[in-house]
Amino acid sequence: MNLRRLMFDMMLAWENPGAEEGLLKNNSTSCNPVEIEDEDEGSIFYANSTSLAVQVNDMKTVGLSAFTRIAPSCPIIADLVTVHNLFDALTCSSGGRLHYFVYDKYLKSLDRVFRSIKGVMQSSLASSFNLDAGECIVAIDGDKPIHPVLQHIGISAWPGTLILTTHALYFQSIRVGYGDKIVKYDLATDSNQVIKRDFTGPLGVRLFDKAVMYKSSTLTEPIYFDFPELGSPSRRNYWLAITREVMQVNRFIRKFNLEDIQRAEALSKAVLGILRYSAVKEAFHIAPSHFKTTLTFSLAEKLPKGDMVLEALYNNYFQLLDTSLSHLATEPAVDKAPQTHSVPFSLYALSRMGFNLLKRKNETGKEISFCAVCVGVTKSLEAALQESFLYSERIEAARATVDQVKVEGLDANVALMQEILFSFIHAGKLIYSLTKWEDPLKSFLFLAFILYVIQSGLVSYTVPSVFIVFAVVMLWHKYSEEGKLLEVLEVRPPPAKNPVEQILILQEAISKLEDTLQAVNIVLLKFRALLFAAVPKVCPCCCFRIRVCLLRDIA
Template sequence: MKKKCLSPIANDVLQKCAEILGTTVYALVVEFEQDFEPGTNDYARKLVEFCCSKALVNLCLYIDEKISDGSFSQLSFDMMLAWESPSSSNEDLYTESVAKEREDTKIFPKEVTGAQVDDDTLLFYSDILPLLVDEERHVGEDAFVWMCSLVPLAADVVNVRFAFEALTAATANRFHFPGYDKYIKEINKYINYLLSLQTPTGVELADDEYILHMEGSANAQRVVRHIGGTSWPGRLTLTNYALYFEASKIASYEKALRIDLSRQGVDHKVRPAATGPWGAPLFDRAIVYESSQLSEPLVLEFPEITSATRRDLWLTLIKEVILLHQFLYKFNIESPLKVWEMHARTILGVARLHVVRELLTISLPVLRNFLLFSLFDELPKGDYVLEELSTALKQMSTIHPCSASYILKRLNISHPILERTEHKKVLEETSGGPLENLPSLETTISQVREEAKEVGIAKATVEVIKEEGLGVNLLIFFELISPLKDVLSFWQEIITWERPIITLFVLTMMMVIIYKEWIGYAIAASLLWCVGKMIWARYKRVGEKYNEIVVCTCSDQTTIESIVNAQHGLKNFQEMLQTANITILKIRSILESRAPKHTNQVMLVLIAVAILLLVVPFKFILMATTSHYFLMNLKLRKFKSNYKGNRRLREWWESIPVTPVRVVDKTS
């Protein structure tokens, strides 16, 4: 039975769904229309969603077999096509768009880049690229998101849009079937590869503990542990609970050192580091793990010639495991089924990340885009998404057959509690998709994505400044603070009475503000003045007229003059540093009574100031200080300057002995 209102691909998908469910299309339509309101729009798409969700529940029970023979990839891709073009009108529009594309370009590479095939495209599709020449069927982001909300194999619904951007960056944000089919099959292959890895020496993994990554074995790249001045090559293994390092022996490995990443109450710290001979930070290829469960930091190096991609991968994966357990602890997720569901989603995320790194080897994607917790730990307001996720997880009453837990169970990675759960009981209690309890999650994720784009644009402008050298940054700094010179010059004119009327006005206002205790009002007025300046700048479009700051690096000085000026600058800096050290040492001498006479004088002055502050209101002291500051620069008083007083104060300061300083090296 074919419905005229549906597109050909939608009719084909409904027929396949009926075969999987052992029923007819007519029976599915009748069941759908029992709950469908006639006035509701989008009848065709709702019908496709209803039939596909029921069929996928049955399909997920044998997903391992369906992935191997390619039927899952083909059917799920057809479902996405049917979702995008459910009605006959959608099909006509799609046909027109394809025809227009073929007029613009005859082959797939030009369709993608407009000029030539991107290197990532060649690598991703490899030997199946010729099949894409006539491949007109491809799906977009929304269809991919819908499919992953039903079967979270290709991506997790929480970070599916970030994953889709990375997967389709080289194909104009459209996912073609050959690439999708290869991607799904490679995920299955990688999970089988993880199951074949050897357990760390002397360790018995827990029933729900599985290896996520391993390096350092005979057929893999080296991993080196640094302990003081010695280095120990070995094998490094990461599971969903811990990190294991096994030092290499002649033909085997020593007993593994276990770092428990799931332990709470421990401050887990992992960061990048540089290593080299005698501790010199020459090669930025290492990570350092620190926590209270270790007596000394664990330093692991991942030797590479050209980059630090291995180190970055390990760093990201270790953080992901730590953040997983922190999430479970923070939101008090205690149900074994729900805990394992989050473990399963993490394991699938790691598998997807490894597959994409193998497929896209030249321009590696952003690692965090395929991992759940690392992504939203770094994104602005990502904690809101994790809160929504925990709420939805707590509301979940049963594990769906298409959930991450059951997908991994069919792929031979399971929790013992799932072995006791009967499929029939789960099917009877299941309705809808595995993530139907996330109504507000999509909205929160969309908001986070928009803010992440804004932050990304802002960070891109910052990186340009960071790439400049010391000299250029100094020039930029002096150029940025140059407006302050005008402010300081204007203030200097006020306090020196070069503008007497303005000086009298400022002095009077300051006296009134201090006497009336209007400091808060004055600060508020200053803030409102800043707001007014910003509004004025927006009205005059200052940001558009001056969209960049020009800093000139040229100089009228010769090379010799520049060198001499640099030497003078260095000498002046050295003198300033010496003066600062001497000042600190003299103050220390006074505090420690190394100069008893000076200490007594300072104590008497401090006592007098304290009594003055107790007796006289502070506002009068502040008024007197302010008026003295202004009046001391008045031309009528300059001839009365206290020359003798300044000289005696300088002589008193110079007579204070400093605390002796002895410089020694470490060996003496």
């Protein structure tokens, strides 16, 4: 509790560096006497209204700058890559200001998640999976009857327990007469793994959007993990996100050939990110996704120019870990001045809490004790993150614009398309009327123009000329009407139709499609007859019968 209040007071001090000492003291002490109830003790919305009003005060809230500067100093609480998204998740309902009771609730939830995973690691269930050295459990599901997990292979399905570790997925199926069979799906090797959301149902029928599909080059067919639940597929989305995070961190390890301490530190960052993600989900019932996710390596993979973020993370953090540890292994640290090396903070934090991600035990504390903190190694990483976030904001703005112009309904979309393509449709109708010789003079002039183009050999210049015209029009609009907005595109929606009319329209459209397919097949049959210079015969037992009149036309 004292550490939580101390860090929050540090954020307040960073937020108001010129404030008087008494003001900061009041801010600190005002948080002390009030205990906000968590989910185990009650709800914050049913706490004492006077106590709650005391804490919800602009003078006792923290902004983005202070949180992103102080919180990453403790790797368990936040990570430098995802700290902005974590702040957005914690302040999504408070207007971008972090209150102490929200911060305290998040830390309490994080503590419960750590204790839960540590309990699973020390249970007999974990020992039955025979985990490798340095392998750590990060999530478990299906161990309770009220939250089952089903594994679908073909048309068969079995309930069981699903466990995610830093290296693989384990599924312990419960099959009558077969015992408890444990299957391992490796996520650490490069076997072209693909994991995505999918539909499942009884006997292989795709009915419910509650499953995760996993396939790799080592499997003969995809595996489906079904998370049945009422309402939205929150369990499925959670497992999909954390499994992708494990896959991404192992890809990062393979890409940069990380070994020993580097590899363990990367896995530690991923584990801490997953535990923070779980804490936010359990405490506030939200699961940020896409550009707002709090998973480190998944965010770097989704962000535009995310490869630059990963390279900066390696060059300014993991590479220095290798330099410092190899250097300290050969020379004693007594006579050395402090070097600019980075410390594997995430690995050290997990090790102090009982999680061992090193293949050799009792190695972490001995090696970390000789490391010194590198000052300024995060500048390049922060610059890469800032540039990437800038591009992501532009992409989100573009997506929001696209979502605003989406129109619902088939008839409305057809009407909108006709309005947008009005000029092209009008030109097509004009050319079609010329081919019908409705106006002989215009049709003759059009035919003469086409013959002149063909005779002069200008056909090859047609497509480039069209692109040049488009480019000239675009440049003219850009420089002559700079800053001018497009006029509103007005589309008259078609009259609303009842379900019976919609069914009749659909039936008519299907009939037209059938007629079109028949016409295309007739044309293909004619070309086939001309190609082989033979008249096809009618086969009485053929599934597709050709009428005699059609054969006469072909002949």
